[in-house]
Amino acid sequence: xxxxxxxxxxxxxxxxxxxxxxxxxxGIGNPxxxxxxxxxxxxxxxxLIANDTAFPTIGIGKVVSQGRVKKLITSHIGSNxxxxxxxxxxxxxxxxxxxxxxxxxxxxxxxxxxxxxVDVGIGSMVEEGKEKVYVKxxxxxxxxxxxxxxxxxxxxxxxxxxxxxYDTSARNTNxxxxxxxxxTIAEVEEIVPVGQLDPNAIVTPGVFVNMVIQSEGVxxxxxxx
Amino acid sequence: xxxxxxxxxxxxxxxxxxxxxxMIVNLGIGIPSxxxxxxxxxxxxxxxxxxxxxxxGASPEKGKENPMLCNAAGYPVTIVPGASYFxxxxxxxxxxxxxxxITILGGLExxxxxxxxxxxxxxxxxxxxGGAMELARKAKRVIVLLSHLNKNGEPKIVPTCTLPLxxxxxxxxxxxxxxxxxxxxxxxxxxxxxAPFTVEEVIEKTGAKLLISENVETVY
Numbered sequence: 001x002x003x004x005x006x007x008x009x010x011x012x013x014x015x016x017x018x019x020x021x022x023x024x025x026x027g028i029g030n031p032x033x034x035x036x037x038x039x040x041x042x043x044x045x046x047x048l049i050a051n052d053t054a055f056p057t058i059g060i061g062k063v064v065s066q067g068r069v070k071k072l073i074t075s076h077i078g079s080n081x082x083x084x085x086x087x088x089x090x091x092x093x094x095x096x097x098x099x100x101x102x103x104x105x106x107x108x109x110x111x112x113x114x115x116x117x118v119d120v121g122i123g124s125m126v127e128e129g130k131e132k133v134y135v136k137x138x139x140x141x142x143x144x145x146x147x148x149x150x151x152x153x154x155x156x157x158x159x160x161x162x163x164x165x166y167d168t169s170a171r172n173t174n175x176x177x178x179x180x181x182x183x184t185i186a187e188v189e190e191i192v193p194v195g196q197l198d199p200n201a202i203v204t205p206g207v208f209v210n211m212v213i214q215s216e217g218v219x220x221x222x223x224x225x
Numbered sequence: 226x227x228x229x230x231x232x233x234x235x236x237x238x239x240x241x242x243x244x245x246x247x248m249i250v251n252l253g254i255g256i257p258s259x260x261x262x263x264x265x266x267x268x269x270x271x272x273x274x275x276x277x278x279x280x281x282g283a284s285p286e287k288g289k290e291n292p293m294l295c296n297a298a299g300y301p302v303t304i305v306p307g308a309s310y311f312x313x314x315x316x317x318x319x320x321x322x323x324x325x326x327i328t329i330l331g332g333l334e335x336x337x338x339x340x341x342x343x344x345x346x347x348x349x350x351x352x353x354x355g356g357a358m359e360l361a362r363k364a365k366r367v368i369v370l371l372s373h374l375n376k377n378g379e380p381k382i383v384p385t386c387t388l389p390l391x392x393x394x395x396x397x398x399x400x401x402x403x404x405x406x407x408x409x410x411x412x413x414x415x416x417x418x419x420a421p422f423t424v425e426e427v428i429e430k431t432g433a434k435l436l437i438s439e440n441v442e443t444v445y
Contacts, residue, residue, distance in 0.1 A: 025276040025313070026299030028292070051313065052353070055299070076351030078254075087351055094351075098358040099275055100317025107314050120321070120358045125345075125392040128256050156293075169311050170293040172276045175312045201328065203312075222292055 002160045003142050005211040007037045010185045013211075016042055021106065021148035022048040022060045023174030023183055026079065030059030031187035031219045033152040038063060040084070047071040047208070049146055051173045058220045065067040065113045067091065073146065075099035075189065079223070101143050103176055108145035110179025115144045123128060151181025154215070155204070158188040159195070162209030163202045171203065187215045228256075228372050232402045235419065236370050238263040239444055240329050240400050243368060244270055248326040249279070249319075251360055254298050256370045271307070273325060275356040277316045280308025286383055295389035297356070314319040320359045328364035330357060332371040332399075334386045337433035339396040339408040341369060342388035353375035355393070374403035382406065383414070403427050405444065406435070417442045 014118040024030035041190040046071045054061030065082035071093045077083040104116045117140035122126050131142045156167035178184050186209050233256045251273045252260055272281040274298045282303040290301035312371035317349040334342040341361050343353045371381055404427040405417035416438045418427055424441055
C-alpha cells in the first residue's frame with residue numbers, strides 16, 4: 001500500500017468549486033507545495049474551511065487574498081486584511097465559528113458524528129439561526145459537523161502508508177483536517193518506508209490519508225522575518 | 226489605540242501582578258502579549274496557546290527561531306521544561322474544561338455587567354473570533370486590557386455594549402491607561418487609578434456607573 005504520489009497527481013483531486021479543508025494555524029502547518037500548485041493550476045471558487053486566513057502572502061492566505069475563495073468557514077481573518085476587505089465588499093461569504101468550536105466541527109466530520117453541542121457563543125451572533133437543545137438543564141447550540149471533498153495537511157514525517165508525525169506547534173488543526181476529507185493529501189518534509197516510524201509516536205493513523213507527497217518547503221517569508 | 230509603549234507596559238505590569246505561581250495562563254494578542262515580560266525570571270507559570278502549546282517560554286534569540294514553533298499570533302516562541310504539544314481540540318479542551326486560571330484579553334467595549342465585545346466592528350473591522358469566545362466564557366478569571374477611550378474620545382466602559390458581544394458577564398477585572406476596575410455582582414468598582422489621573426477624571430471618562438473603593442490606590 002504505497003500512497004506516495006506526485007504534486008500533479010495530488011492536484012488532480014482539487015477542482016474549481018470544490019470544498020477544500022486546509023490544516024494550519026497562522027500559516028504554520030499550511031502545506032506550501034500544494035498551495036503553490038493550486039495557484040499555478042488556477043483553482044477558483046473554492047469553499048474553504050480553515051482555522052484562519054494566515055497573512056496575505058503566507059500559506060493559505062495567498063489563496064484567499066487572490067480572490068480564489070467564494071465561501072470561507074473560519075475563526076479568524078485579522079492577520080489577513082485582504083480577507084476582511086473581500087468580506088466587507090461582499091466578494092467573499094464568511095461564516096465565523098469560535099476557534100474551538102470550528103476545531104470540534106472538523107473533528108466531528110472526521111469521526112462520523114453529525115455535530116456537537118456547545119455553550120460557547122450563546123448570547124452572541126454565533127448562535128443566530130441555530131437550533132438549541134437542553135441537556136440536563138443546560139442550554140447548548142447544535143453546531144453541525146464539517147467535511148470536505150479534499151483535505152490538505154502538512155506534517156513533518158510520513159511513512160508510505162500515510163502514518164503522520166507533526167512538528168511542534170505545526171500540528172494544530174492538521175490531525176483534525178486529515179480525518180475530515182473524502183480525499184486527504186498529506187504534504188510532508190520526509191517520507192520513510194513503513195516500519196520506520198515508532199507506532200507510539202504516530203499522531204494520524206495512515207488509514208485517514210489517501211496520498212503523501214514530498215514538500216518542497218515554504219516559498220514565503222514569515223511575518224517575523 | 227494610540228497608547229504609547231510606556232503606558233502599554235504599565236498596564237501589562239499591573240496585569241502581571243494578578244498572575245501567581247503555579248497558574249495556567251493564556252495571553253491574548255496586543256497589550257496582553259506584553260504581560261509575560263513583567264513576571265519575575267524564575268516564575269513558575271505555564272503559558273497556554275490556542276495553537277497547541279502548554280508551557281511557552283521566552284522569545285527565541287534572533288537566528289535561533291523554529292518557524293514551526295509559534296504562538297497564536299504566528300510569532301516564534303520557545304518552550305519551558307514540562308511543555309507539551311497537542312492539536313487544536315486539546316488546546317480548546319483545556320480552555321472549555323475550565324483549566325485556565327487567568328486569561329488576559331484585549332477589548333473594544335466592556336459593559337457594567339462585565340459583558341465583553343472584542344471581535345468585530347460591523348462593516349469596519351472584522352478580525353474574527355479566534356479563541357476569544359472560549360477564553361472569555363470558560364477561563365476562571367478574565368482580565369481585559371484596553372484603552373479607556375476609543376479614538377473618538379468616547380468611553381469603552383459603557384452601560385451596555387453596542388458592538389456584537391464575545392461573551393456575556395465574563396469579565397472580572399478591567400485594566401486601562403486610566404484605571405483598574407473590578408467587575409462585581411454589585412457593579413463596577415474603581416479600585417486603583419493610573420497616575421497622573423484622578424478619581425474624578427476616571428469617573429468623567431467612564432460611560433458606566435462606577436462605585437468607588439474606600440482606598441483608591443495610585444499605580445505609577
